[in-house]
Amino acid sequence: MQINRSKKIGKTIDExxxxxxxxxxESIEDSQLLIYLGLTNDANPLYIQHEYAQETEYQRPIVPSVMLMGIITSAISKHLPGPGSHVVNFSVNFIEAVYHYETLTxxxxxxxxxxxxxxxxxxVVAVNAEESRVLDAVVMVQPPSKKESDEIG
Known part of the structure; x- marks a missing residue:
């Protein structure tokens, strides 16, 4: 697989x-949930079955924790430090459940x-629309190391 050569790499450690x-x-949509569940073959009823979730403390289906971690790692890969960076350590505390269709900042x-x-x-701190903290995390990232060509490829 060839990576687009015109794609700039992210910030180096010196930047x-x-x-x-x-x-x-980010808003959590059904399409994202279905893709995650399909890719991982995760059939946890807490994530998809309304009848089951109603009988739990959550009352309705919740978003898988790993999906929230994916949003974080994706932002690191795309923006800060950006393309070419690599997560080397990830520590996260899930404070409140996140529900389908919620919007998080x-x-x-x-x-x-x-x-x-x-x-x-x-x-990293994430809050829902009501400004309740839903997670906090500390992520160690190795930024891209080469900037000579300023391109991936």
Whole structure:
């Protein structure tokens, strides 16, 4: 598989500073849930069966935690540091359940730049439309290392 050669790579470690930030809003749609469930063969009734979920503390189907982690890693790959970066450590605390059709706002902030280890640490907080915190995470990322050609390929 050939990667588009005109795609620019993300920020290198020398281009990232503590305090760099990104805000991202995502809505959780049925199509995303069905793709995740199909790809993983995850048939947890808590994610898809309304009758089952009504008998739990959640009362309705919830979004799989791994999908929320995927939104975070995708934002890192696309935006901060961007294409060419690699997640090397991920710690997440799921505070509240996220339900189908919710809209979440994710706030990313670089909290540490370690040039010796070639890793940046990013803090992530996600809130729902009611401004309730649903998760927080700390992600260690190795930014792209080469900028000579300024392209992936």
């Amino acid at each position: 990232i500073a503590e305090g760099d930030s990104l805000s991202l809003t 994710f706030e990313f902030e670089v909290i540490k730049v370690d040039k010796m280890k070639d890793v940046v640490t990013i803090s």
